[in-house]
């Protein structure tokens with residue numbers, strides 16, 4: 001099966017992270033996620049991340065730092081998620097192309113339903129295995 005490359009942002013601010021709720025009717029609709037999307041032909045993952053965060057949240061970010069790569073096989077598709085640590089440089093996040101956005105602490109994330117593929121990242125944030133600040 002073809003592997004779909006995705007870039008997603010771990011957007012940090014004062015110990016909390018920005019999470020977005022997927023719209024109803026799409027793959028994993030209604031789930032919470034780290035905002036991002038599919039890489040388009042000719043784009044680098046960083047370019048993809050910047051475009052997606054602009055389209056979905058109306059924000060510009062500073063230089064993103066690679067965080068974790070997770071390959072996950074859903075029954076209907078295989079995704080390779082490239083998570084990047086980043087910070088907002090300009091703008092305020094608004095739910096332009098997602099259902100809702102929230103800023104949450106890692107220990108609050110268990111109360112939100114995330115895709116299975118995101119669990120390693122959530123665990124890493126919660127265990128503070130994070131060297132960036």
Ligand SMILES: Nc1nc2c([nH]c(=O)n2[C@@H]2O[C@H](COP(=O)(O)OP(=O)(O)OP(=O)(O)O)[C@@H](O)[C@H]2O)c(=O)[nH]1
Nearest residue numbers: 006008027028033034035036037038052079115117118
């Ligand atoms: N953005 C994002 N996608 C995730 C996460 N976890 C996860 O399994 N995915 C999956 O990775 C794929 C990313 O697709 P997406 O729906 O964000 O792509 P996109 O923004 O380009 O949307 P589009 O296809 O409507 O243009 C989806 O199948 C989604 O279910 C996550 O934390 N963030």
Ligand SMILES: [Mg+2]
Nearest residue numbers: 035036037038
């Ligand atoms: Mg998306």
